Amino acid sequence: xxxxxxAIAFNTFREAVRDRVLYNLILFAMLIVGASVLxxxxxxxxxxIVLINLGLxxxxxxxxxxxxxxxxxxxxKEIEKRTLYTVLAARPVRRWEFIAGKFLGLVMTLTVNALxxxxxxxxxxxxxxxxxxxxxxQLLTAIYFILLEFVLITALALLFSTFSTPxxxxxxxxxxxxxxxxxxxxxxxxxxxxxxxxxxxxxxxxLVPNFAALNVISQVAHDSRIEPRLILLNTLYVIVYTAxxxxxxxxxFERRNLK
Amino acid sequence: MSAIEIQGLEKSYKTGFFGNKLKQxxxxxxxxxxxxxxxxxxxxxxxxxxTTLRLLLGLVFPTGGxxxxxxxxxxxxxxxRLIGFLPEQPYFYDHLTALELLDYYARxxxxxxRERRRKVDKALSRVGMADSANTQLRKFSKGMLQRVGIxxxxxxxxxxxxxxxxxxGLDPIGRREVRDLVQELNEEGRTIFFSTHILGDAETLCDxxxxxxxxxxxxxxxxxxxLREVSGDVEVVWSGTxxxxxxxxxxxxxxxxxxxxxxxxxxxLLEAALDALRRxxxxxxSVTPLRATLEDYFLAxxxxxxxxxxxx
Numbered sequence: 001x002x003x004x005x006x007a008i009a010f011n012t013f014r015e016a017v018r019d020r021v022l023y024n025l026i027l028f029a030m031l032i033v034g035a036s037v038l039x040x041x042x043x044x045x046x047x048x049i050v051l052i053n054l055g056l057x058x059x060x061x062x063x064x065x066x067x068x069x070x071x072x073x074x075x076x077k078e079i080e081k082r083t084l085y086t087v088l089a090a091r092p093v094r095r096w097e098f099i100a101g102k103f104l105g106l107v108m109t110l111t112v113n114a115l116x117x118x119x120x121x122x123x124x125x126x127x128x129x130x131x132x133x134x135x136x137x138q139l140l141t142a143i144y145f146i147l148l149e150f151v152l153i154t155a156l157a158l159l160f161s162t163f164s165t166p167x168x169x170x171x172x173x174x175x176x177x178x179x180x181x182x183x184x185x186x187x188x189x190x191x192x193x194x195x196x197x198x199x200x201x202x203x204x205x206x207l208v209p210n211f212a213a214l215n216v217i218s219q220v221a222h223d224s225r226i227e228p229r230l231i232l233l234n235t236l237y238v239i240v241y242t243a244x245x246x247x248x249x250x251x252x253f254e255r256r257n258l259k
Numbered sequence: 260m261s262a263i264e265i266q267g268l269e270k271s272y273k274t275g276f277f278g279n280k281l282k283q284x285x286x287x288x289x290x291x292x293x294x295x296x297x298x299x300x301x302x303x304x305x306x307x308x309x310t311t312l313r314l315l316l317g318l319v320f321p322t323g324g325x326x327x328x329x330x331x332x333x334x335x336x337x338x339x340r341l342i343g344f345l346p347e348q349p350y351f352y353d354h355l356t357a358l359e360l361l362d363y364y365a366r367x368x369x370x371x372x373r374e375r376r377r378k379v380d381k382a383l384s385r386v387g388m389a390d391s392a393n394t395q396l397r398k399f400s401k402g403m404l405q406r407v408g409i410x411x412x413x414x415x416x417x418x419x420x421x422x423x424x425x426x427x428g429l430d431p432i433g434r435r436e437v438r439d440l441v442q443e444l445n446e447e448g449r450t451i452f453f454s455t456h457i458l459g460d461a462e463t464l465c466d467x468x469x470x471x472x473x474x475x476x477x478x479x480x481x482x483x484x485x486l487r488e489v490s491g492d493v494e495v496v497w498s499g500t501x502x503x504x505x506x507x508x509x510x511x512x513x514x515x516x517x518x519x520x521x522x523x524x525x526x527x528l529l530e531a532a533l534d535a536l537r538r539x540x541x542x543x544x545s546v547t548p549l550r551a552t553l554e555d556y557f558l559a560x561x562x563x564x565x566x567x568x569x570x571x
Contacts, residue, residue, distance in 0.1 A: 007366040011352065018354035081350045086411060089316035090344035090421070091367040092336045257272075257319040 004093055005101045012105020013112075016070055021109065024062050028117050031058055032124045039128060047128050052139065052221040055121040060146045060217070062117065063110050064177060067150050070109070071157025072169035074102040079258060088258070096250040103158055103246060110150040118143050138220040141231060145214045148238040152209050153177055155245040162253045180211035209241055260330045262419050262450040263292040263315065267324035270310055284310045286475045287324055292452055292467075294418075297445050299461035300454040301557060302471035308454035309347060310474070312423050316344060329419060340368060343412035347423040347454075349404055353397035357388055357407050360396060361414050368415035382414040385440065401428040409440065420444060422453035426460050438464060462553040470560045477560040485556050492549045493529050495522045500541040506532055523549065 016022075035054050039047035078084035087093055125139070126132055156176055160169035179186070186208060190201035213234055216226055267287040274280045285307040292298040300308045313319045315326055317333055331338040351360055361379040370378055383389050386406040391399070396407065405428055412420055425441070426434045434457075441464055445451050455461050461468055462482060469479040478485060495511075498518045507513060509531055511524035520541075524532055526548065536543055 003369070004367055007363060011355075011363055015352060015354050082346055082348075083350060083352055085316075085318060085346045086344065086349070086351070086364065086408075087367060089313075089318055089346070090339055090342045090412070090417070091364065092339045092369060093367055094336060255320075258313070259272075259319060 001097065004091075004097050005104065008087075008093075008098060008101025009105035009108060012074070012102050013108045016066075016106070016109040021066055021070065022113060022116070024066065025113065025116055025120075028058055028062055029120055032120050035124070048125070049221045051124060051128055053217060055124060056139070056142050056146065056217040056220070059114055059117045059121065059143065060149060060215075063114055063146065063150050064153055066113065067106065067110055067153045068157050068170055068173045068177070070106055071154050072161050072166045072173060074106060074158050075099070075161040075253065076164070076166055076169065084258060095254050099158065099162070099246065099250050099253055103154060106154050106158075107151055110154065111147060114143065114147060114150065135223045138223065138226055141226045142216050142220045144231070145216055145234060148234055149211060149214045151242055152211070152214075152238055152245075155242045155249070156209065159245050159249045159252075162249045162256070176209065177211060180209040181215070182212065183208050183210040184212040210237065213237070260294060261291040261327075262294045262296075262329055263290075263298075263452060264327040264330075265290050265311075265315075265324070266326070268311070268314055268321050268326050269323040270314055270319060271322045283474050285314070288471075288476055289324075290469055290476065290479055292450060294450050295445070295448055296466040297441065297451040297464050298453075299465035299468040300452065300471060301456065301458065301461055301468055301553075302454075303456060303561065305473070306471040307474040308471055309423055311471070312344075312421055312452075312454060315421065316342070340415065341418045343415070343417035343420040345405075345408045345412045345420075345422045345425055348427065349408035351396050351404065351407065351411070353395065356393050356395050357383060357399075357410070358392040360407065361411055364411045365414050370415050378414055378416070382410040385413065386410045387436065402430060402433045405429055405433070405437075409437065413444065417449065419450045419452065422451065424455055425453055426455060426457050434460065458553045458557055468553070470557055472561050477563070478556070482553060486550070486553065491526055491555075492523050493526050494545075494547045494549055495524065495529070495532055495536070496520070496544040496547075497536055497541040498544060500536075500539045505535045509535075519544070 032051075032055055035051055039050050075084075078087075084098075088095065088098060122132065122136075122139070125136065129136075153173065157169060157173045160172045164172065183205065186205035187202070190198060190205045193201050213230075216230075219226060266289055268285065268289075269283070269287045270285040271281045271283050274282045288307075288311065300311060302308050310319065314321050315328060315333070326333050328338050329341055352363075355363065358379060361382055362375060365375045365379055380389065380392075383392050386409050388403065388406050388410060391403065396404065399407065405425070409422075409425065412422065422441070425437055429437060438460060441451055441453070451464075453464075465482055467479065467481050468485065470477040497520055500520070506522060506524070509524060509528050511522040511528070511532060513520055513522045515521075522532070529546065533543070533546075
């Protein structure tokens with residue numbers, strides 16, 4: 001089982017790399033270098049804050065876009081191109097293994113991409129701050145949360161890919177990311193409602209993935225401390241939510257006729 | 260033990276906007292394929308050949324009936340180690356080279372890592388693709404992809420090989436090579452089940468065939484026996500008399516070259532034709548039975564189905 005999972009995951013990673021997905025790193029590098037040079041003219045404190053905000057947001061957005069655009073095709077593209085047939089028809093590969101392998105492959109791609117961007121990001125921070133200190137470790141926490149974001153959005157894009165067309169899947173995935181970014185506000189609104197509406201709104205607010213909790217970019221830019229408890233809770237939240245979404249994907253895919 | 264045992268296997272699809280209509284892709288099908296034989300599944304487009312294959316491979320789920328492969332239930336995933344499959348018009352991961360693709364499939368099939376490279380090389384050599392092993396698939400022609408498709412179907416040494424239209428897209432030389440390869444694989448003791456609409460290939464290769472039309476089995480049996488069911492024509496050659504009106508009236512197709520006349524007519528009219536020739540004092544040169552082809556059988560079964568539909 002491990003062998004099959006790793007083979008599918010590695011193939012997904014290799015496909016993304018050969019399809020030149022990592023070319024986005026060039027754009028990121030240009031953005032970071034440009035920003036560093038430009039903000040180098042401003043005062044030291046502000047340019048660091050702006051650079052951290054810009055750099056981490058770029059790492060997050062580049063990854064989200066890649067996760068959605070590759071994620072929505074993970075299953076549907078394989079069905080459309082019929083590459084799936086030779087994997088599932090005559091190999092001892094279970095459908096859940098295929099889903100899990102594809103998921104791991106894309107997460108691996110996004111992780112490598114984010115880590116390479118992070119190297120560039122830290123180099124830029126070093127360039128504008130002239131040194132890296134203990135507070136900069138907080139930046140690693142923000143990057144870790146961004147990776148958790150990728151895990152969540154990949155699982156969601158994969159879920160949509162099991163039953164919908166790529167266009168609708170991308171609309172669903174971006175929409176749910178946008179709504180999830182305001183998950184905390186939704187919960188706030190729900191508290192203000194009364195009666196049945198309150199129950200329905202609270203349920204909906206908690207059902208939406210809480211991307212807001214994973215965004216600590218502003219805090220780390222201002223050197224605010226990230227509580228270890230938040231790291232633990234966010235990790236557990238993403239594990240549970242992702243497991244639920246992947247279970248739903250497998251449930252749908254197991255029942256699907258591959259015509 | 261049968262390699263494939265199908266009992267009343269059927270598949271219906273829900274159609275219509277609300278999914279309230281049923282379309283029968285495959286009517287209850289019962290047949291078995293014995294170990295070591297080459298079995299052809301024939302039929303025009305939409306006959307149910309590909310649906311049958313997809314049901315056997317667990318890609319679509321049956322709405323009725325059962326099937327066993329190599330004595331095991333379809334749900335038994337381990338049986339897939341023993342199966343090789345070539346889909347119709349195969350499309351593979353085109354970012355991979357032929358070598359990487361086969362290595363990937365061999366890994367998924369659980370081929371021993373120490374054996375993997377040797378088996379991959381052997382499969383590529385067997386389909387004549389050893390020289391293109393390190394070329395990305397996106398640079399391959401349709402014929403080359405078909406060969407790679409066959410290589411991936413045999414890379415893990417399966418005992419049962421299912422081929423969906425294996426000759427499609429190949430030039431005459433490619434078709435001949437695939438035919439030879441199928442024969443070779445069969446001689447090694449592997450069971451071959453393939454669907455095709457190229458009847459000449461089926462006639463050359465198959466021990467037995469099944470004819471499907473509109474999702475229904477129309478005939479099954481040993482090729483030679485099936486051909487006997489179709490009454491053949493005979494060729495009668497004579498000289499001395501140019502035209503015999505009574506023969507043309509019988510429905511014979513006559514063609515004269517100088518003094519020699521050739522006529523092709525149904526075998527059941529032979530006696531009447533010979534009587535007519537005797538009466539006109541023609542010199543009979545030869546009477547040769549023309550062998551019925553699988554195409555004749557196939558067309559007869561399909562026409563039967565069409566005429567029974569019209570009369571209904």
